[in-house]
Amino acid sequence: MDELVKFDGGQETQDAILSYLNKYGMRCSKEIDITKTRWSEKPTTLVPMILSNIKNFEPNGSHRIFEQGRQEALKKEQEILDRLKQLPDGEQKAEETKRMISLMRNFIGYREYPKYGMINRYFVYKKALLKEAEQLVQEGVIHEKEDIYYLTFEELREVVRTNRLDYQT
Numbered sequence: 001m002d003e004l005v006k007f008d009g010g011q012e013t014q015d016a017i018l019s020y021l022n023k024y025g026m027r028c029s030k031e032i033d034i035t036k037t038r039w040s041e042k043p044t045t046l047v048p049m050i051l052s053n054i055k056n057f058e059p060n061g062s063h064r065i066f067e068q069g070r071q072e073a074l075k076k077e078q079e080i081l082d083r084l085k086q087l088p089d090g091e092q093k094a095e096e097t098k099r100m101i102s103l104m105r106n107f108i109g110y111r112e113y114p115k116y117g118m119i120n121r122y123f124v125y126k127k128a129l130l131k132e133a134e135q136l137v138q139e140g141v142i143h144e145k146e147d148i149y150y151l152t153f154e155e156l157r158e159v160v161r162t163n164r165l166d167y168q169t
Contacts, residue, residue: 001014001017001018001043004017017043017046020046021039021040021043024039025038025039025040025041025043025123026038026039026040026119026120026122026123027039027119028045031119031122032119032122034122034125034126034129035146035149038123038126073105077098077101080097080101081094081097081098084097129148129156130145130148132148132156132160133145133146133147133148136148136159136160136163136165139163141159141163141164141165142159142165143167147165151165
């Protein structure tokens with residue numbers, strides 16, 4: 001990340017990536033697993049995704065793709081409503097379906113908020129656990145801080161309490 005500033009536009013790129021990591025750095029692939037490396041822990045994991053987007057999409061292509069998806073959704077909505085209108089009580093069914101589609105469109109994004117909050121908390125937990133693990137490494141109780149990933153929470157608590165770990169177990 002520090003070497004980005006050596007390139008033309010590097011400072012702006014670094015600022016954009018750091019801003020992104022500040023907001024979403026606790027995310028990663030398979031993020032429910034607390035042992036997985038977070039984007040902020042290893043920002044280079046984002047490089048393939050960034051390069052792929054640069055290669056495959058023109059600047060501001062997300063707006064075009066979003067609009068294309070919106071148009072496809074509107075077309076599909078109309079198809080469904082037209083088919084419903086052909087059924088007995090079709091106008092009423094179509095009206096209710098249109099209302100439900102509208103509700104879904106307006107509120108579907110909210111389904112991500114609880115997960116975003118949960119992953120934020122998981123990252124706080126992970127940092128706290130790794131801080132404790134670092135202390136155990138310094139005291140010679142464990143070899144590497146990631147060794148705690150193999151312990152249950154109760155086992156970790158016992159290791160922290162006693163400053164002893166049986167690696168055979």
